[in-house]
Amino acid sequence: MSKGLFITGTGTDVGKTFTTALIVKKLRENGLNAGYYKAALSGAEKIKGKLVAGDAKYVCEVSGITDGPESLVSYIYETAVSPHLAAQIEKLPIEMNVIDADFEQMKTRFDYVTVEGSGGIICPLRRDEQTIMLTDVIKRLNLDVLIVAPSSLGTINSTVLTIEYAKQSGIAVKGIILNGYMEDNFLHVDNKFQIEQLTETPVIACVPKNSNDLAIPLQVLTDLFKEI
Ligand SMILES: Nc1ncnc2c1ncn2[C@@H]1O[C@H](COP(=O)(O)OP(=O)(O)OP(=O)(O)O)[C@@H](O)[C@H]1O
Ligand SMILES: [Mg+2]
Known part of the structure; x- marks a missing residue:
């Protein structure tokens, strides 16, 4: 039986891939067969005519996954916009049954x-005659989530809203990772305190800039994963 965890964040570019790489690295360093999956990636770079799954490539490099990064992502789009729009522009609509099948394969491999x-x-992943939202995928894969959030000004608003929305959508939030955290920054310290109090959700790790390790015990990390 495999276990899974979904990493979302308060927005784009908040460090989901950066922290996911540290999670997978920690698991693998401890001898666990840990992998990565992303349903849809947009804004992919094209190198020698081939789209590169940048997020997956980064996670593989940091964590030592040797599988080809493109085998860990279901849909790769070049256009740097929301997946639903990239899919429309590139005429490659996202199908839930493809995500289902690819995720089943991940379970056999890892x-x-x-999941990022x-x-x-x-x-939105699809907005035509069908609507597929990211929350539909999280629920379909039957995963709980971890929220990656910045440590800086504005994070109370975006983190509390994200957690409220997840809960309202019927998704369980296992914890928060504060990214770019500085222990000696009074604003970061207070943000952590306020967010934990307001959401009743633990900050399970604080990740400083350029960190190469996730500072939490292995058991705490593996306990976040749910049987799938
Ligand atoms: N703690 C950190 N220290 C140094 N650089 C970081 C850190 N966190 C994120 N970054 C950098 O910030 C940029 C955005 O981070 P990342 O790609 O992880 O965001 P993301 O949430 O995965 O974005 P996307 O929505 O595109 O998937 C990257 O260049 C990444 O290397
Ligand atoms: Mg990413």
Whole structure:
């Protein structure tokens, strides 16, 4: 039986890939067969005519996954816009049954699957005759989430809203990772305190800039994963 965890964030570019790489690295360093999956990636770079799954490539490099990064992402778009729009422009609509099948394959390949979302918690993946939101994927894969949030000014608003929305959508939030955290910054310290109090959700790790390790015990990390 495999276990999974979904990583979302308060928005795009908040460090989901950066922290996911540290999670997968920690699991693998401890001898666990840990992998990565992302349903839809937009804004991919094209190198020698081939789209590169940048997020997956980064996670593989940091964590030592040797599988080809493109095999860990279901849909890769070149256009740097929301997946639903990139899919429309590139005429490659996202199908839930493809995500289902690819995720099933991840379960056979890995014991611990860390899944990275696209954008923040409200992210349309398909908006035509069908609507598929990121939250539909999280629920379909039957995963709980971890929220990656900046440590800086504005994070109380975006983190509390993200967690409220997740809960309202029927998704369980296991914890928060504060990224870019500085222990000697009084604003970061207070943000951590306020967010924990207001959301009743633990900050399970604080990740400083350029960190190469996730400072939490292995058991705490593996306990976040749910049987899938
Ligand atoms: N703690 C950190 N220290 C140094 N650089 C960081 C840190 N966190 C994020 N970054 C850098 O910030 C940029 C955005 O981070 P990242 O790609 O992880 O965001 P993301 O939330 O995954 O974005 P997307 O929505 O595109 O998937 C990257 O260049 C990444 O290397
Ligand atoms: Mg990313």
